[in-house]
Amino acid sequence: MKVLIVDDEPLARDELEYLLTQNQVVTKVQQADSISAAITQLVAMPMDLVFLDISLSNENGxxxxxxxHQLATPPLVVFATAYDQYAVRAFNIDAIDYVLKPFEQRRIDQALAKAATALQTRSVDQRETNLTPTPMANAVISITEDEKTRVLKQRDILAGFVENGELVIITATQRIGAHQTLSWLLTRLAPEQFMQIHRSMVVNVNAVSEVEPWFNHTYQITLTNGDKMPVSRSFVKEMKQRLNM
Structure with a gap:
């Protein structure tokens, strides 16, 4: 795993690099003391994971x-900071962990374990996407559950999301579980009809009845059946474009 440390404090960077190199999953560690330096390094050499401080001199992590998210393959993010009040905001932008200073080997190892799992899942999803044909204008999808196959009209699907490791598909009258991934579902849904609002959630554009601001500059969508879905900051821009906001 290739890791970039972004922190304006040299001692903090060196301490974290030492702890990272004690874990066998880490193959390379680089340091950056500013946002511009970090971007330059990430463009030159893509990294798997960034340990990112929030307070960077006159900059904000x-x-x-x-x-x-503008990079072709964005790295995962662990916020590594002395401040605990930003944890909720950090997880709203899909950070995989939030580690407080002073660093401890146990917490760094936990963060690396989470990153390794997330990277493995990403790799599997990418392989499935590459092996699965791009969806054509199919009006239905088939879900096999307990040896029974359900055939669903795409227009009847309100949303799909991952919950406790299981794919859940919601229609106006049903909640259907499936032993599949969100990537599997995305490759079968008509892209002009559905939009992703979170890394583990997709909704039918025509099923959105309300959009309201939520906390920390995120949004919440209400579907036609009354269910509410959070919009991750990573997908706010796309949501606004799709809904002509």
Missing amino acids: FDLADKL
């Missing part, structure tokens, strides 16, 4: 986290 959240600004870099937002810019990471």
Whole structure:
């Protein structure tokens, strides 16, 4: 695993690098002391994971986290900071962990374990996407559950999301579980009809009845059946474009 440390404090960077190199999953560690330096390094050499401080001299680590989504393959993010009040905001932009200073080997190892699992899932999803044909204008999808196959009209699907490791598909009258991934579902849904609002959630554009601001500059969608779905900051821009906001 290739890791980039972004922190304006040299001692903090060196301490974290030492702890990272004690874990065998880490193959390379680089350091950056500013957002511009971090972006330069990430463009030159894609990294798997970024340990990111929030307070960077006159900069804010959240600004870099937002810019990471512009990369072809964004790295995962662990916020590594002395401040605990930003944890909720960090997880709203899909950070995989939030580690407080002073660093401890146990917490760094936990964060690396989460990253390794997430990277493995990403790799599997990418392989499934590459092996599965791009969806054509199919009006239905088939879900096999307990040896019974349900045939669903795409227009009847309100949303799909992952819950406790299981894919859940919601229609106006049903809640259907399936032993599949969200990537599997995305490759079968008509892209002009559905939009992803979270890394583990997709909704039918025609099923959105309300959109309201939520906390920390995120949004919440209400579907026609009354269910409410959070919109991750990573997908706010796309949502606004799709809904002509």
